[in-house]
Amino acid sequence: MEIGQRLPPHSPDCAGCGPGNPAGLGLEVVRTAAGVEAVHRFSDAQVGAPGIAHGGAVALAFDDLFGFALYTVGSLAVTRSLTIEYHAPFWLHRPYTFSAHVAQREGRRLLLRADAWDDAGQKAGSAAATFVVVSLGHFAAGAEQVMGRDD
Numbered sequence: 001m002e003i004g005q006r007l008p009p010h011s012p013d014c015a016g017c018g019p020g021n022p023a024g025l026g027l028e029v030v031r032t033a034a035g036v037e038a039v040h041r042f043s044d045a046q047v048g049a050p051g052i053a054h055g056g057a058v059a060l061a062f063d064d065l066f067g068f069a070l071y072t073v074g075s076l077a078v079t080r081s082l083t084i085e086y087h088a089p090f091w092l093h094r095p096y097t098f099s100a101h102v103a104q105r106e107g108r109r110l111l112l113r114a115d116a117w118d119d120a121g122q123k124a125g126s127a128a129a130t131f132v133v134v135s136l137g138h139f140a141a142g143a144e145q146v147m148g149r150d151d
C-alpha cells in the first residue's frame with residue numbers, strides 16, 4: 001500500500017464505505033504515512049439535532065475508519081469497544097478530516113486511535129477502540145446467512 005492510495009471498501013454494501021449502500025456514509029479512505037484518512041461531509045440522511053450529524057453516524061465513521069487502519073497491520077479484527085469524544089458539533093455538509101492509526105498491539109488486542117478535524121483546523125472529535133484479531137471463520141456464519149436469504 002502506497003501513501004495516498006485509495007483503499008478498497010470492506011464490502012460493496014458496507015454501511016461505512018460501501019459504494020452500493022445508499023443509506024451508508026460512502027467513506028473514501030486513503031493510506032497516509034501514519035495510518036489512514038478520510039474527508040467526509042455528513043448529509044441530511046445522518047441528521048440528529050437540526051443541522052448537526054447524529055452522534056451514532058459520527059461513531060460509524062470512526063469505527064469504519066478503524067476497520068481501514070487494520071489494512072496497515074495486515075490483521076483481520078473486529079471492534080470490541082469504541083469510545084468517542086465529541087468535542088464540537090459535526091455540522092452537516094461541512095468537510096471533516098478523519099484520521100486513524102493502530103497505536104499498539106498486545107496479543108490479539110489492537111488499540112486504535114483517531115481524530116476528526118473541521119475545515120478550520122479545530123478538533124471536532126476523537127476516538128479510541130479496542131479491536132480483537134479474529135480468523136476468517138469469524139465472518140463465515142454471516143456470509144452463509146446472506147447467501148441463503150431469499151427476501
Ligand SMILES: CCCCCCCCCC(=O)SCCNC(=O)CCNC(=O)[C@H](O)C(C)(C)COP(=O)(O)OP(=O)(O)OC[C@H]1O[C@@H](n2cnc3c(N)ncnc32)[C@H](O)[C@@H]1OP(=O)(O)O
Nearest residue numbers: 010063064067077078079080081106107108109130132134
Ligand atoms: C472483512 C473486513 C473486516 C473488517 C470490517 C471492519 C468494519 C468496522 C468494524 C466493525 O464494525 S466490527 C463489527 C462489530 N463488532 C463485533 O461484531 C464484534 C463482536 N464481538 C465478538 O465477536 C467477540 O467478542 C470477539 C471476537 C471480539 C472476542 O471474542 P473472543 O472470544 O474471540 O475473545 P475474548 O473475549 O477471549 O478476548 C480476546 C482478547 O481480547 C481481550 N479483550 C476483550 N475485550 C477487551 C476490551 N474491551 N478491552 C481490552 N481487551 C479486551 C481479552 O482480554 C483477550 O485478550 P488475550 O487474548 O490477551 O487473553
